[in-house]
Amino acid sequence: MSTVLDPIKMWEDLHKIPELAMQEVKTAAYVTKTLQDLGIEVQTGIGGTTGVMGIIKGSEPGPVVMLRADMDALPFTIDGKECAIHACGHDSHTAMLLAAASRLKDRVKKGTLKLLFQPAEEEISGALAMIKAGVIDDVDYALGAHIRPIQDVPAGQICPAVNHTASNTLRVEVTGRSAHAARPHLGVNALDVACAIVQGTQNMWFNPTNIWSMKATQLHADQGATNSIPEKAVITFDCRAQTNPLMKDFRERFAKLVEGIATGYGATATITELGACPAAEYDEDLKQMVIESIVRTHGQEAVAKDCGGGGEDFHYYKMHKPTMKAAYFGLGVGATPGLHAATMHFDPKYLPMGVDVMVDVVERLIG
Ligand SMILES: [Zn+2]
Ligand SMILES: [Zn+2]
Incomplete structure (x- = not known):
């Protein structure tokens, strides 16, 4: 029996347990349990961190595809009290990747799908720790995603490339x-x-x-x-x-x-x-696949123009393994007033759109 998980419900759960970089213990436990309940092979404590990896193997040989989500929240001091808040939306990325896992678990025919839940993106140390642990050594395609503020991408649209500097x-x-x-x-x-x-x-x-x-x-x-x-x-x-x-x-x-x-x-x-x-470096053919997947799942009107700004440690993966093809899309969720604001909020009803694109790209590569 296959269970399809709702990204909105999981986002609500994860939003209640924000944790700072390299301290994502509850989040990692939530991810691990969810993957295990789905019957997906799980590796935990990757490289001695809170990183978690789900692995789905096809029965025929083929490429290794990695979907990556980040898990950490940001530190704030509110009313004199230190706290962690998911002000960059990484809880939504984790939720989308878990939802994608639930839909893909029986649909990988060839090669391997790696589902990487990376710690510490905000401190720019998580990707490097994953690389050190050898996570991407066998990866041929890597796909990442981030929710975008309203200024970058209109709600309900997806930009095929986020051009981080x-x-x-x-x-x-x-x-x-x-x-x-x-x-x-x-x-x-x-x-x-x-x-x-x-x-x-x-x-x-x-x-x-x-x-x-x-x-x-x-x-x-x-x-x-x-x-x-x-x-x-x-x-x-x-x-x-x-x-x-x-x-x-x-x-x-x-x-x-x-x-x-x-x-x-x-x-x-x-x-x-x-x-x-490092700056974003994408492969035109994989980016093209992302565009096609947006159109296939939500129509041409859902394709937003590329956006830029900010940094992302995702790009260390490509820098470390230049032969690997990389792409990274931005999901318009109406996030306002902006990422990293303590009051950042968005409409989670758009999260299934991001899941659809991830699932479609993976199915076309190894389904
Ligand atoms: Zn951030
Ligand atoms: Zn972020």
């Missing part, structure tokens, strides 16, 4: 030389150097047909006294680029600029990467 957080530590403020010529003012570096980065130009930005978001330079030349300054930069090659170009020019300015002032500067996330 690459992001980098860089810390620049400038070391000058301390001196008495009355004798600035005897020192090297790290604050002056930091300001020159910030100014310099604002004059870096790249092809304006690409999306990119670099902005200083933090600056610390304080030796404790107001009459002393500060020896140290620390700047944090948030950088975004449309493509991975552009980010690479960005990083190289940034390093030269920082070093050149620091040297010119008689200071030194070191750059440390605090965090990074």
Whole structure:
């Protein structure tokens, strides 16, 4: 007997148990039990994390297809109390993937379907932990999805590609030389150097047909006294680029600029990467399949134009295994006021649409 599970009901359950990155214990238990009840093979504690994988094998040889959902919620402080809230909708992704599992469990004829419930997307550490555990080594196709805010995709429509940008957080530590403020010529003012570096980065130009930005978001330079030349300054930069090659170009020019300015002032500067996330790289043929699946399941009028913005650690999978085909669609659910707002809410009635697309793509690949 086959049970088809309702994504809305499961979303309601999961929405009540929001958990932070790498702490998705109850969520993972819910996922594990649901998969087990469906009779699907389950691996838990993947790579020592809360990651869960369901595996459905076909009887004939064929490709390995992976559907991926993320499970973590975001931290907030409300009325002075720390809490976790599903403000990015990862509960809905987990619910949609479980619903897809229930529909696909007897419909994989060839190859293998992997259902990956990934922890810690928000901290950009979950995908890397899954890769380390070898999860994608045998995967030929990877499909991800995210609900979209109303500004990106109209409710009831689906965009076939979410074009996330690459992001980098860089810390620049400038070391000058301390001196008495009355004798600035005897020192090297790290604050002056930091300001020159910030100014310099604002004059870096790249092809304006690409999306990119670099902005200083933090600056610390304080030796404790107001009459002393500060020896140290620390700047944090948030950088975004449309493509991975552009980010690479960005990083190289940034390093030269920082070093050149620091040297010119008689200071030194070191750059440390605090965090990074690759840009989306999709395969046109798999994206085309997603478009066809949207049309097959909900008609041409359900196809929205591609959207962009933000980062996603899903793209580490493709970066780690470039031969694997990847696609990632965005589901318009009327999310407002926007993702990551504590009050983010949406209409779950649209979730079955996302399930339909996942199921249709998988059936066409290995059904
Ligand atoms: Zn998020
Ligand atoms: Zn998210």
